Amino acid sequence: MKKEYDIKKELKRLQSIKGSGTELISIYVPPDFQISDEISKLREEHGQASNIKSKTTKQNVQGAIEKIIQYLKLYKTPPKNGLIVFCGNISSIQANPDIELFSMEPPQPIKMNIYRCDSGFLLDPIENMMEAKDTYALVVMDGREATVAVLRGTHVTVEKRIRSFAHAKVRKGGQSAARYERAIEESIDDYYKSVGDIINGLFEKYNFKLRGLVVGGPGPAKENFVRAKVLNYQIKVLGTFDTGYTDEHMGINELLERSKELLSEQAAVQERKVMDRFLGEVSRGGLAAYGYKAVKDALSSGNIVKLIVSDGAEITQVSYRCPADGTTFTAIEEGEARQTKHNCGGNLNIVEEKDAIEDLIDAADKLGVDTVFVSADSQYGKELLMGFHGIAAMLKYKQ
Numbered sequence: 001m002k003k004e005y006d007i008k009k010e011l012k013r014l015q016s017i018k019g020s021g022t023e024l025i026s027i028y029v030p031p032d033f034q035i036s037d038e039i040s041k042l043r044e045e046h047g048q049a050s051n052i053k054s055k056t057t058k059q060n061v062q063g064a065i066e067k068i069i070q071y072l073k074l075y076k077t078p079p080k081n082g083l084i085v086f087c088g089n090i091s092s093i094q095a096n097p098d099i100e101l102f103s104m105e106p107p108q109p110i111k112m113n114i115y116r117c118d119s120g121f122l123l124d125p126i127e128n129m130m131e132a133k134d135t136y137a138l139v140v141m142d143g144r145e146a147t148v149a150v151l152r153g154t155h156v157t158v159e160k161r162i163r164s165f166a167h168a169k170v171r172k173g174g175q176s177a178a179r180y181e182r183a184i185e186e187s188i189d190d191y192y193k194s195v196g197d198i199i200n201g202l203f204e205k206y207n208f209k210l211r212g213l214v215v216g217g218p219g220p221a222k223e224n225f226v227r228a229k230v231l232n233y234q235i236k237v238l239g240t241f242d243t244g245y246t247d248e249h250m251g252i253n254e255l256l257e258r259s260k261e262l263l264s265e266q267a268a269v270q271e272r273k274v275m276d277r278f279l280g281e282v283s284r285g286g287l288a289a290y291g292y293k294a295v296k297d298a299l300s301s302g303n304i305v306k307l308i309v310s311d312g313a314e315i316t317q318v319s320y321r322c323p324a325d326g327t328t329f330t331a332i333e334e335g336e337a338r339q340t341k342h343n344c345g346g347n348l349n350i351v352e353e354k355d356a357i358e359d360l361i362d363a364a365d366k367l368g369v370d371t372v373f374v375s376a377d378s379q380y381g382k383e384l385l386m387g388f389h390g391i392a393a394m395l396k397y398k399q
Helices: 003-014 033-052 054-073 124-131 177-205 223-227 251-285 292-300 356-367 379-388
Strands: 026-027 081-089 099-102 116-117 135-141 146-154 156-164 215-216 237-242 288-290 304-310 315-321 328-334 350-353 370-374 391-395
Touching: 003 099, 003 124, 003 356, 003 370, 026 033, 026 099, 033 054, 054 081, 054 099, 081 315, 116 391, 135 177, 135 223, 135 251, 146 177, 146 251, 156 177, 156 251, 177 223, 177 328, 215 223, 215 251, 223 237, 237 251, 251 288, 251 304, 251 370, 288 292, 288 370, 292 304, 292 328, 292 391, 304 356, 304 379, 315 356, 350 356, 356 370, 370 379, 379 391
Parallel strands: 135 215, 215 237, 304 370
Antiparallel strands: 026 081, 026 116, 081 099, 135 146, 146 156, 288 391, 304 391, 315 328, 315 350
């Protein structure tokens, strides 16, 4: 969760950066793309940039490209999910350029190699990855074959394909029609059980942390499969959808398109469940804590089962020094405004600043405690941010 939080924090900063011209460069390098090929492409872009009419813009673009090339030379191959690099002049004063480079490893594999030079960084691909965090099981099937896959964010991993030979049986001489039909039905039941076993095994592999199962396919087989009751009782079937195909390309993609509204609602449902439980515990003085200090104390004593963070919260731990007597102290500041008061006899000097929320998430990760991010744009998110300082927790026992 700390990695996810770090990416979100970096995205906030990148969103605020605007170039004075088309001089901010974004590159997305897929995991299977050769670093040497990316460097060659950038050298070509460096040459093309010599045609830019504005001398300042040309210098800034070429300077950014050179900086990216030197950075990429640190890698033999891209990380397992690929690499994203943003670089450009972030100074608002043209006469005093400040070319800065930002990089991140995405939470999901990058699918396309992208180079973009614009007045703002290209953030849509990484933002789309961050929007959907939940993981779902998918199956597209008919009476003859099934494809089982996992969806995490925008990335799909095909887990298994299975074929049924139920309808391929040939009636042999002397076999009655009734006996033949029973054989067909038994084969279909075996097929459904085989598909169910694969899905059950998939949920076990993910320790039943998959949010649910979405089923698609042509004809009645998908509904018959759900009614066959071959799935573990813990697996929730979120919905069934008609698709024209059952393969890992067209079938899965069609299922994703038809179920996208359902999946987007699921994220809101999970958020609502967490906040309903938290607010219920708060109202009866139960197993809940909120505010930085209370949550930090609960974490320190190992008394947290779930950390809840508003993605709009800004809490900073600031170390100050008093110039008058040299004493130092630490304060927790919320938002951008400095509210700390101290009997110093002069202005306080800032010695060090660090993200206090990042420390909480890091501590939760080390303890194996789940962190849930709540959108600041939702009704619950606004309540968490305004009423509870953006930080809350569900407790093991009352403090």
